């Protein structure tokens with residue numbers, strides 16, 4: 001295939017998937033992979049039925065349950081009748097429409113953004129949609145992956161297409177290297193802190209530079225997962241040898257000679273060296289510290305060695321939200337964030353529940369004890385992660401330290417299952433959103449940080465710089 | 471496939487919800503979203519401003535019998551901000567709202583309205599205020615939104631309204647439902663799929 005000079009991956013993928021330009025100026029974009037889960041799909045299927053339409057490409061949609069599954073016991077029927085109803089609706093909708101579903105106990109169930117890559121469904125150069133904002137995760141493979149609303153779930157089921165506006169592309173280069181105790185989560189929080197929670201609106205983020213190129217696929221997923229929290233609906237990393245080695249042999253990846261042909265095409269979809277960008281931002285990896293949020297959105301982030309900002313240090317634009325954040329969080333402006341006492345420690349979510357996350361957290365807690373009074377839990381992202389962790393003896397390490405070891409699912413990331421904060425509890429969390437009420441209590445409080453930092457906070461009972469425990 | 475309705479305007483009685491920055495959580499609190507259907511959402515529209523925590527009805531236009539048959543909602547600035555949830559316009563349309571006049575709308579909420587065939591038009595603050603006063607004074611009067619002349623008419627008189635041209639055209643031409651528009655290109659969809667190496671299996 002002849003390579004056009006000077007195109008970004010976004011442009012190449014967009015052009016390859018463009019069905020036609022719509023009168024509105026949007027593109028009718030073909031969606032190569034559609035992932036569905038129990039929360040945002042039932043109304044989509046219902047609207048499709050009401051319109052009397054079939055699923056157009058049933059073999060390009062895959063389903064799993066993740067948001068509402070309990071992590072203590074997953075025996076059916078689920079104790080929560082509403083959760084059971086959603087579960088059954090998904091089973092029925094997928095069976096009726098001949099859509100493959102990864103059931104509990106199949107070895108393939110898990111958080112939708114964890115299992116897509118794990119199964120090799122997520123591939124470079126493709127377009128991916130899912131009714132969940134953190135679909136940007138799949139961009140780690142050089143896919144263009146969008147979170148969509150429920151009516152759009154219906155649109156993809158009926159047409160395998162979306163009406164989309166082509167985003168501009170901002171290249172974010174993270175140069176140099178990261179210090180010990182600094183992880184992909186810190187990089188992604190640092191980017192949001194630097195560019196703002198609205199800075200990415202209208203943009204796709206292309207992450208590049210030596211730090212990103214050196215990242216494993218799991219680290220790239222953590223990074224792209226939170227592109228949306230910076231306002232960018234899409235975030236991606238160009239595919240390279242790391243990407244291909246990860247995909248080799250995965251169940252839904254091409255096999256044998258087809259895999260070699262695939263590598264060739266995947267490589268051709270990466271941004272050209274001379275590609276032009278709408279914006280370029282460079283960050284220095286060595287300046288990034290373990291990062292923690294103090295407020296009510298992921299942009300309220302500071303290095304663990306810094307102090308919570310005072311109102312006077314903030315721009316007029318930020319002050320209103322910051323005032324609400326201080327009132328809600330009850331943390332003191334100008335005080336160091338380290339030392340903030342925590343009630344709950346949560347390692348999990350599609351941001352940080354993969355095997356490498358659990359290994360890092362386990363290495364911190366090994367031989368130590370969770371501070372008394374702290375409720376600590378680890379929720380693996382998928383059945384495959386759970387199995388691998390068991391093979392490595394990680395559950396024993398966590399349990400010995402006083403952590404709860406749970407069954408896979410979204411869990412306390414958004415607490416649509418029984419795992420919830422109570423009252424004003426403050427949670428050190430490896431998830432991606434610290435919005436008021438996000439973790440299940442209308443007054444519950446969330447500090448976002450890396451799994452290593454969560455583990456360290458669990459041990460000490462307060463926020464601490466994980467580098468002290470390395 | 472049936473043709474989509476061409477929407478040249480809406481007429482009906484009005485209901486006023488005053489205040490700026492009314493977010494999607496106020497329109498439909500998140501706790502009513504854990505359901506597999508949109509049906510029934512209408513009961514909870516504006517729930518927390520309509521009812522006390524014990525479920526006692528408060529003074530609110532959506533509890534007021536004089537507005538029970540209203541189909542045109544009149545609102546203030548930045549209506550529908552907050553989350554992208556489609557439950558908000560769904561709850562409103564299921565309650566009976568078929569058009570909205572406001573000072574301004576949050577972008578995603580606006581897009582969701584159009585894709586449900588609900589014209590969400592903006593007007594000058596003074597005109598919105600006059601319309602609100604008129605509707606509250608006489609809830610039985612007919613309000614007419616005309617997308618051809620881009621005006622709203624009521625006992626308060628006639629005022630100009632605005633709507634982005636792409637949305638206006640989609641409503642007038644009956645192409646406001648993305649699914650129908652996308653499906654018109656069936657052959658091109660298949661052709662695109664056939665061109666993609668990964669869809670073909672490399």
Ligand code: SF4
Pocket residue numbers: 066067111112113132134349350351409410413414431432
């Ligand atoms: S883990 Fe959290 S962010 Fe990720 S898919 Fe589940 S609920 Fe959404």
